[in-house]
Amino acid sequence: MAAPKKGRRSPGAQGRPGRALVGILVAMVALVGGMFLSGNTTPRLGIDLAGGTSFTLEAKNEPGKPNAINNANMDTAVNIMERRVNGLGVSEAEVQTQGSKHIIVNIPKGTDADQAREQVGTTAKLGFRPVLSIGDPKPTKDPGGVPKPNETPDKGDDGKKPAQGDKGDKDGDKGDGDSDKSDATKPTSTPTTQGRALPSALRKAPTPTPTPTGDAPQKPTKEQADQAKQAEELQKQFAALDCTSPKARSAASSKAASRPTDQPIVACDRKGQAKFVLGPVELEGDRVEDASAVFSAQGGSGWIVQLDFDGKGGKQFGKITGELAKQQSPQNQFGIVLDGEVASNAEVTFAIKGGKAEISGGFKQGEAEDLANILSYGSLPLTFDIVDETTVSSALGEEQLRAGLIAGAIGLALVILYMVVYYRGLALVAIASLAVSATLTYSLMVLLGEAIQFALNLPAVCGAIVAIGITADSFIVYFERVRDEIREGRTLRPAVQRGWPRARRTILVSDFVSFLAAAVLFIVTVGKVQGFAFTLGLTTLLDVVVVFFFTKPLMTILATRKFFATGHPWSGLDPKRLGAKPPLRSRRRPAAPADTKEA
Incomplete structure (x- = not known):
């Protein structure tokens, strides 16, 4: 061998x-x-070994949706909540239904319970609404700060003309593709102490209409009377709203979130620094395909949330921003409203096309990431209340x-x-x-x-x-x-x-x-x-x-x-x-x- x-x-x-x-x-x-x-x-360690926190959430019936609480919506809510909680960096979280209208969420020890509670309970109903008026967050005794529907002042209450950047059609049409994107989405300056004129969305109140012979004005129709009444109620709510009070702000956001999307609302911003009258929803949040938190050094924006719309949403957003760019301030702004609270009010100077947008507003990193997490996984199909919160023992x-x-x-x-x-x-x-x-x-x-x-x-x-x-x-x-x-x-x-x-x-x-x-x-x-x-x-x-x-x-x-x-x-x-x-x-x-x- x-x-x-x-x-x-x-x-x-x-x-x-x-x-x-x-x-x-x-x-x-x-x-x-x-x-x-x-x-x-x-x-x-998981919750069965280390203990943790358990939340019990109960689904609520919403006005106009008597049959919303069903198995399909409950299963969808469970999936969204599970993705949200795990998006916080939590693993082995347990989210499951109990009965026909309750959801149990178990989160292991070591997780911020307050942050998790906010994530699982937030409905995340997002809407893009045109800004009709902005005011100081404190309440005012005289509701005249918000002009009546048939008033159309050309100047602000301080007697000054709008800033050059707030011009109408001409300036609004000048935006080119290379324009600074943050201009269309940066927060507005400090809110004025008095309200601005409401646009035509609330200007449908009965206006005395002279007859051809110049005799007595015609009697307003029922629809015009209802619109006038609605405008008056909004004026009163706007004047009485105290956005500096967390309790009042929470009540206002709950009330605004429960209103139909085709109705105007009165809302506070999330920091209680301004209050708004906002028109009907022009773009629903379910058109958002993805959201991410990024740091932007441009213009000192800091942490922002970038949004990607689907095809239809991108076209709607481009059309809306094109129309807003033709308006004067503050009616060239749109409010990004999340669960009845204004997350950001963005000033528009040109039409934003391409299906992308930004939410800015002085976010901290954690706030931007939380908002992006909620928006990424969609809005809950139901509204929930946390009815019980207990600590789970690991014994x-x-x-x-x-x-x-x-x-x-x-x-x-x-x-x-x-x-x-x-x-x-x-x-x-x-x-x-x-x-x-x-x-x-x-x-x-x-x-x-x-x-x-x-x-x-x-x-x-x-x-x-x-x-x-x-x-x-x-x-x-x-x-x-x-x-x-x-x-x-x-x-x-x-x-x-x-x-x-x-x-x-x-x-x-x-x-x-x-x-x-x-x-x-x-x-x-x-x-x-x-x-x-x-x-x-x-x-x-x-x-x-x-x-x-x-x-x-x-x-x-x-x-x-x-x-x-x-x-x-x-x-x-x-x-x-x-x-x-x-x-x-x-x-x-x-x-x-x-x-x-x-x-």
Whole structure:
């Protein structure tokens, strides 16, 4: 038999096993070091283990929508709430219906309960309304600050003409595509202390109409009388509204949110610094496809929310802004109204086309991100009230976790005992591989808790325990392949190399099936079961990494050591104990038949 050429490797050989071992050990040290550098050495726990906050929300009937509370709308609300809460960086939040009109939201400990409460309870009904009048946030005794519908002053109450930037048609038509986009969406200056004239939307009140002969004016129609009454009520509400009072502001926003979208409203801005009379909704918020919070240094805007409209919404928005650009201030503005509160009032100087817009208004980063999160996931189909809020104890979860860990420890001890009894010295390889796998799994769970808010719940713990058997099964497959080669009469070094290709295929197929099952389970399930699927999939991937980059290189190195290479009785590779045939080299000599030698 010709000797192999120098530098030639046998099938499945790994040329430099030391490099693979060093690589995986460096990766392990890096993960553990990152865990300590992050300042957190324990995994993030789910609500069943760490406790948390539970909200109970009750759906309310809305005027004109007697049948709005149904299964379809409740399921939609659950999906939106779940996405909103997880958009805050919360994982393992539980959102589920209870009965026909209640939704239970469970949020793990460590989450800002106030922020979560605002997110899940916000209806997020967004509308773009034209600004009819702006005033000081404080109430005024004289409602005359808001002109009557049949008044059309050409000047502000201070007697000054509108600013040059607020001109009508000419200036409004000058906007070009290169114009500063923030001009169309930046907040207005400090609100005037007195109101402005209401436009034609409220100017349909009965105006004395002379007869052709110049006699007594005609009597107004019923429709004109109703419009006049509505305008008068708006004037009174506008004058009496105190936006500096949080209680009054909340009441005003609730009242404005409950009004039909085709009716004007009186509303405060979200900071209580101005109050508005706004016309009917010109563009519904459900036309917003996406929203994101970004920092803009342009014009000192700071944090803003960028909106992307769908095709129809983009065309409507372009048409509306084109019409507003022709008006004088403040009627060249539109209010972005969220749940009856003005999130931003933007001044328009040209038509904004292309289906994109911005909401600005001195947002802080958290405020911009919260607003973008709400708008991204859409408005709730129903209005909800939080009727109960309780703190969930983790005592029961701790007992279950303790019982699960004890069961896992017993299972691991039995696996190690079996390895020692059956594989003897090879059990050291299996134990070392299990230790590496456990270290990688634990450190990744801790780091993923910080990175993607992965929370370890009881099903996830079960997935980690099940993974012990999957990992041990991979070692057993490889060990048995090596022992089969020894039974065929090969020595340990070629047995380690020749047994690897067969073992590798079996391990990959087995792990692929496990990972596929975990992936399908993760996709089709919700809640805690996803934690089990995620952990099972993660540990399955780590099993492949450990077997390829630790177990196999370690076996290659141990095959050169005398204790294993000579088949010591306690190595687990004793040829006599395995019933090995004579060496293949002797059986291949033509002058010496194998049967004679065995006899």
